Amino acid sequence: MQHASTPQVLSAAATGMDRFIGRYGLCQDSFFGTLGLDPETLSAPTRQMDLGTYCRMMEYGAERTGDGSFGLAYGQDFTPQMLGLIGYIATSSANLGEAAQNLATFFPWHQQGTTTTLCQQDGLCWLSYRIDPARVAERRQDALVTMGMYCNVFRHAAGPGWSPELIDLEQPDCGDRAQIEAAFGAPVRFGQATNALVYRKADGARAMPGADAALRELLCCNLRSLGMAQAEPDTAARTAALIRENLSEPGLDLDFVAERLQMPRWTLQRRLHDAGTSFADLLEGERRRMAARYLAVPKLSVSVIAERLGYSEPSAFTRAFRRWEGVAPATYRRSTAAPLRH
Known part of the structure; x- marks a missing residue:
């Protein structure tokens, strides 16, 4: 499969956006029409959409609602399964450590133009995420969405009260530090080189409630077959x-x-x-x-x-x-x- 000239993301990343903006009283036709999006595209989780358009959708949502942390609210409302194949790959992993590694490894098949890594040091792990700024300039809300999604993967296994040790964000503090720290239950550092959720290595041993090795392997094969990334990251x-x-x-x-x-x-x-x-x-x-x-x-x-x-x-x-x-x-x-x- 040939890659599009602009980076793409699977439409599963926008699952439930129509219902979410409805909570703010926004007109779906006007919202998606302004962005040139067909809502039908968003209802098919394995279809592709332009990554820049996806990020603009998040920024536009923040603008229309007046909520500077619109992306965070959407991300925390997002269950891992709503993310489609990569979400199910995470929840079918044996434990949180394996889920984090699978997120880092398979994200290039879910979203192009993006670097994801998992690093370990001194008992802490950094699950990092960064869209290439040369490909997409406005991406603050997307970072909040993704950190919220990552956090929900951990809370899927560790419970709703689980909190990371630290959240790193590329973008500067826009005056909503208290709101973001309250949502994650952790301190936030702005202006960092990448976005990252930092967690205790010991938390990686927590078992995923839906662990299924055979299902995970099948899902990994299906995600690769979509051709969203090269065979080698x-x-x-x-x-x-x-x-x-x-x-x-x-x-x-x-x-x-x-x-x-x-x-x-x-x-x-x-x-x-x-x-x-x-x-x-x-x-x-x-x-x-x-x-x-x-x-x-x-x-x-x-x-x-x-x-x-x-x-x-x-x-x-x-x-x-x-x-x-x-x-x-x-x-x-x-x-x-x-x-x-x-």
Whole structure:
């Protein structure tokens, strides 16, 4: 199956949207008509819809309802089974740990233009999710939807009172921190490199009430057969995501990433080489990108930024930054700072 020129998502991701907007008193014909959507498409869970349109639908919902956390409300209203094949794959997994791994592994078959990873460290696990910003710019509500859906997978097994340890969000705080933290029962960090639900590794041992290995395998085959992703996920994108999420870790190297991707070191090297890149290139690229982002935050000192980027000394960061931009970090910060309003 040929991929569409724009990333697609299975329509199951919009299950129940017609009923949900009805709670706000919105006219379904007007709502979907403005977006150029046929409600019939949303009623067929294995049909594809444009990912950008899906994200615009969430942003438009927030605009029309005046609810800045519209996506969160929709995501938390979403049972895992409503997500279609990938939701049933999660609920038929043996336990929560396997469910989280299956979500990270199979999301490319459910939604294109997206990187999902599962990382473990010091007794905590990060189930991360990020749409490529070059493909979709407005995606705040989508992030809230997905974190809410992830949370509901865990509550399916652990009960409605379960809470993650932390929620990370790419987007800035829009004044609804208290509402989001109350919904998850956990602290939220805004302006992060990716969106993530952080949970205790011990929670991964909780059994899923509908575990069924044979059903899970059948569902995985069915999802793959839809042709929404390549037979092999984008290793370079997943490697870049892991680097971005672990830049400050002193042990961040090729072995670190290979272990978390559950593949031999040499296999990772070969796949990156085949993709025309390397671990060193990806590491430098992520450091350069995040350096510019951090320098836009006045309260972060150069030494703190150097530490966040994984440099042992601020001087090493300064040398690297001069090589990238031709100027020192402090000079770059002054030249790109927005003028003060008087």
